[in-house]
Amino acid sequence: LLLLGCAAGAAQSLDVGTLTAAERSQGLKTALDQAAKLAIDRLGRPDGFLADPQVRIPLPGKLAKAQKTLKMLGLGPQADALVTAMNRAAEAAVPEARAVFAESIRKMTVQDAVGILTGPDDAATQYFRRTMSASLSERFLPIVAKATQKVDLAQRYDRVAGKAADLGLVGREEASLDAYVTQKALDG
Numbered sequence: 001l002l003l004l005g006c007a008a009g010a011a012q013s014l015d016v017g018t019l020t021a022a023e024r025s026q027g028l029k030t031a032l033d034q035a036a037k038l039a040i041d042r043l044g045r046p047d048g049f050l051a052d053p054q055v056r057i058p059l060p061g062k063l064a065k066a067q068k069t070l071k072m073l074g075l076g077p078q079a080d081a082l083v084t085a086m087n088r089a090a091e092a093a094v095p096e097a098r099a100v101f102a103e104s105i106r107k108m109t110v111q112d113a114v115g116i117l118t119g120p121d122d123a124a125t126q127y128f129r130r131t132m133s134a135s136l137s138e139r140f141l142p143i144v145a146k147a148t149q150k151v152d153l154a155q156r157y158d159r160v161a162g163k164a165a166d167l168g169l170v171g172r173e174e175a176s177l178d179a180y181v182t183q184k185a186l187d188g
Contacts, residue, residue, distance in 0.1 A: 025113035044094035055188035089147030
């Protein structure tokens, strides 16, 4: 979505007053389609998330704050493996976004496009969140779940985090590792 925002920002810098609404709409759709392909190619490969500090998925909530303590307790390798597994899961899920982006762009109305071009800096992000979040979550979650099952710590995390959520130590949205990774993948 970062790249999509850049595409919309570049389109905003054009003198769109000389173009018809339909021309602006088509131009934006083309720019967003290209940006989506670039973003998916960039994030949907090994180290697409893990090596990019802007989208890298950290340990959830207070667990991230306790990472140094985990290392001192000898759990550093497991915590590192969990971070790697979470990011690999997101990288595996991202290619599923290609068809969803294409459909969302295809269904974009002239009014939607004009709203993106004349709206706030994150107008494209807002549009895609509104039109794609549910569909992407449905597609990403099974892929993320399959990838996190490979790490034994992931199942233990879900058990412990559920109890921690009951005590208010982690948020409910962080109590399921698969849901957490899916949301972070969508954010990326």
